[in-house]
Amino acid sequence: MCGHLSCRHFSQEEILRIKEMSKAGIQPHQILSSLRQGNPHLQVVSRNIYNQISKIVKESLARRPVIQALLEELGEGGFTYNIEYDHEGHLTHLIFAHPLSIELTKSYSYVFVRDCTYKNNKYMMPLLDIVGVSSFNTSFYSCFVFMQNEKEEYYVWALKMFSKILGVDNHPMVIITDSELALMNAIRIVFPSTSNLLCVWHIEKNILANCKAYFEEEVDWIDFISTWTILIQSPNETSFNEAWSRFEVKYKERKFVLKYILSTWLPYKEKFVSAWSEKVTHFGNCVTSRAEGAHATLKKYLQVSTRGLREVKEKICLAIENQFQEIKTQLSSEKVRVVTHVSRFALNELYNQHEASSSCDLPSLCKGQFLKTMGLPCAHMIKEMNIEVLQLNDIHPQWRIDRRLFVNDRHVSLDNERDQISGLLLEIKDKYEKLPLTQKEGYQKATFSTKRGPSKFEIVEKAQKCARQVCHFFIYLLILSTMVMIIYIYV
Numbered sequence: 492m493c494g495h496l497s498c499r500h501f502s503q504e505e506i507l508r509i510k511e512m513s514k515a516g517i518q519p520h521q522i523l524s525s526l527r528q529g530n531p532h533l534q535v536v537s538r539n540i541y542n543q544i545s546k547i548v549k550e551s552l553a554r555r556p557v558i559q560a561l562l563e564e565l566g567e568g569g570f571t572y573n574i575e576y577d578h579e580g581h582l583t584h585l586i587f588a589h590p591l592s593i594e595l596t597k598s599y600s601y602v603f604v605r606d607c608t609y610k611n612n613k614y615m616m617p618l619l620d621i622v623g624v625s626s627f628n629t630s631f632y633s634c635f636v637f638m639q640n641e642k643e644e645y646y647v648w649a650l651k652m653f654s655k656i657l658g659v660d661n662h663p664m665v666i667i668t669d670s671e672l673a674l675m676n677a678i679r680i681v682f683p684s685t686s687n688l689l690c691v692w693h694i695e696k697n698i699l700a701n702c703k704a705y706f707e708e709e710v711d712w713i714d715f716i717s718t719w720t721i722l723i724q725s726p727n728e729t730s731f732n733e734a735w736s737r738f739e740v741k742y743k744e745r746k747f748v749l750k751y752i753l754s755t756w757l758p759y760k761e762k763f764v765s766a767w768s769e770k771v772t773h774f775g776n777c778v779t780s781r782a783e784g785a786h787a788t789l790k791k792y793l794q795v796s797t798r799g800l801r802e803v804k805e806k807i808c809l810a811i812e813n814q815f816q817e818i819k820t821q822l823s824s825e826k827v828r829v830v831t832h833v834s835r836f837a838l839n840e841l842y843n844q845h846e847a848s849s850s851c852d853l854p855s856l857c858k859g860q861f862l863k864t865m866g867l868p869c870a871h872m873i874k875e876m877n878i879e880v881l882q883l884n885d886i887h888p889q890w891r892i893d894r895r896l897f898v899n900d901r902h903v904s905l906d907n908e909r910d911q912i913s914g915l916l917l918e919i920k921d922k923y924e925k926l927p928l929t930q931k932e933g934y935q936k937a938t939f940s941t942k943r944g945p946s947k948f949e950i951v952e953k954a955q956k957c958a959r960q961v962c963h964f965f966i967y968l969l970i971l972s973t974m975v976m977i978i979y980i981y982v
Contacts, residue, residue, distance in 0.1 A: 501535070501543060513544045516792060516809065558582065561801040568808075571634075573652050584645055585800065586652045588634035589808060591815040593656060596633045599623050600657055601889050602774050603633060604667045605674065606782035607641060608789070610796040612803050617641055619649055622785045624774060625818055626834040626892050627825075630781045632789075632811050637800060646677035654681055665773045667781075669693040670759075686771045689762040690779040691723065697755075702748045715742070719752075724765045726858060731766045769860045774889060822892055832883055837890035840867055841881070848874040866890065 501509065505526055512522045519540040527533050552560050558574075565572045565587055572587035588596070602624050607617045619636040634656060636649040657663070667688045668674050678687045698719065706712040722738055725731035735757075742749050761767040768777065792806040825835055844861065847853055847870035857871035866887025868876075888894065 501539075505530070505533075506543065506547075509540065509543050510547050513547065514805065516794070516806065519544065557799060557801050561804060564801070565804070571656055575648065577639075581639075582637075583639040584637060584648060586634060586636040586649055587804065588656050589632070589811045592632050592634060592811055595625070595631045595815065595818065596623055596656060597658065597661075598895055599625055599631070599889065600661055600663060601772070602665045602667070602776055603663050604630075604776060604779050604781045606669060606779050606786070607638075607671075608786040611790065611793055611798075612637070612800055613797045614800070616800075618803075619646075620782055620785055620789070621653060622781050624776065624781070624889075626836070626890055626895070627818070627821055628774075628834075628836040629818065629821075630785055631814055631818060632785060632807070635807060641671065641673055643673040643676050646674050647680055650677050650681035665771055665776070667773070667776050667779055669779055670697065675759075686773075687762060688768055688771065688773060688777060689759060690777070691763050692778045692780070694756060694763060695719075698752070701751055701755075705745055705748050715748075723763060726769070726860075727766050731760070731764055769864055771864065772866055772887070773864055775865060822895060825892055832893040833886050833890045834892050837867060837886065840865060841873075844868065844870045845873050 508526065509522055512525065513519075517525075520537050523535065523537055523540050526535075555563070562572070562574065569590040570587050571590075571593060572585070574585045575583050577583050600623075604622045604624075605619065606622075607619050609615075609617055611618050616637045616639060619638060621633040621635070623631050623633045625631055634653060636652075638645045638649065654662070662682045663685050665686045665688060666678055666682065667690060668678070669690050670693060675687055675689075678685060695716070702715075703712055706715060718738060718741065722731070722734045725734050738752075739749065756763075763777075789807065789810055792810045793803065798806070831838065844867070850870075853870055853874070857869065859869070861867065861869035862872065866889055868881060868885050872885075873881075883891070
């Protein structure tokens with residue numbers, strides 16, 4: 492009788508567990524293993540779990556179109572969101588911000604990193620991920636924007652919606668992006684007073700993809716990159732002009748390379764050369780690695796690239812809620828453990844500057860770069876102060892933790908009389924359920940990968956590596972054949 496369908500029904504308690512575990516991102520075969528631990532006589536198979544999950548999703552739609560259900564859930568969940576359609580009624584872009592993300596965004600509204608990620612939904616819509624920086628120098632998701640494509644008008648729409656989240660006249664100090672021209676233009680239109688810095692890592696990789704082929708010897712390429720690094724690290728405009736003059740003379744024979752640098756990157760030198768970028772308070776953020784890391788974390792939650800927008804939103808919520816709880820916990824922990832008004836990260840930076848102030852290697856001239864870029868007193872200031880206690884006014888509000896109290900948290904209403912051990916176990920369980928699936932026990936890699944495709948510079952590097960290997964192989968064959976011929980002649 493165990494093969495009969497009547498033996499494969501779930502109890503209401505089991506259905507509730509399936510619903511909770513599937514929402515947490517647990518795979519069907521893991522759900523089945525969990526159910527069998529509670530009921531060893533359970534006769535169901537994995538297909539029954541899949542069918543039950545599909546039934547749960549269908550019931551949650553309540554005969555509504557998917558987009559209608561998504562918008563209603565965003566509204567009921569307290570999200571800030573907006574949506575646009577084309578003349579045919581097709582969705583062109585959707586922006587949404589979790590209420591927890593909004594609280595973090597308004598608390599840390601100084602520096603943001605923006606970049607698009609791909610292969611995250613079945614409609615192949617690029618996802619613009621706006622990432623902020625906390626007092627602890629950690630990242631947080633600010634808001635997400637699905638876009639039909641990466642046109643300037645779509646970026647302008649997205650940034651105008653983001654501006655409304657920030658509030659009237661509350662523009663970021665700095666936004667770091669890659670060299671996406673449409674996004675750069677949109678920032679200039681929506682946030683004219685905001686400094687837009689370009690990721691120096693992306694610039695170097697673009698140069699590699701377009702210029703390395705013109706250097707036959709590896710030593711020449713290494714020397715070129717070294718010269719380029721010296722150029723972009725020029726501390727002031729005068730030294731930059733001198734370094735550029737030397738650069739032009741040194742590579743005048745490589746006309747394409749010089750033309751590429753001159754036409755593609757020199758017009759935007761104020762956005763990445765130290766002579767200009769080190770005058771901006773960017774808190775040490777000169778690359779988009781925060782956004783890349785945020786993309787990687789998000790894709791651990793997504794697992795596959797074939798989900799709909801509603802499913803992607805649910806996974807994003809798990810990532811945001813887990814992230815918010817970590818920042819909130821760290822804030823509470825530092826307030827208890829450290830009797831201070833600033834974060835431990837800022838304290839470590841100040842300690843390093845204090846140590847440098849007493850070093851014999853401290854330059855006699857203060858350039859003011861550390862104070863300007865980090866919002867913290869530099870070694871020269873600490874040495875001149877000659878006092879034991881710094882004033883809070885000398886610390887940028889970005890690093891202050893005494894001014895922040897996050898109240899928009901659905902987890903703060905725990906029963907005060909609950910036993911401490913039980914409460915701790917519940918917190919651990921809650922955190923585990925929100926972890927990306929790849930970090931959970933029994934994970935198996937999904938078929939539909941969210942891994943991005945190789946960039947142009949990676950293709951170039953791989954092709955050159957393969958070419959070298961082929962060349963070495965033929966040299967080896969040539970030497971081997973020569974040795975065989977010599978042996979044959981002597982024999």
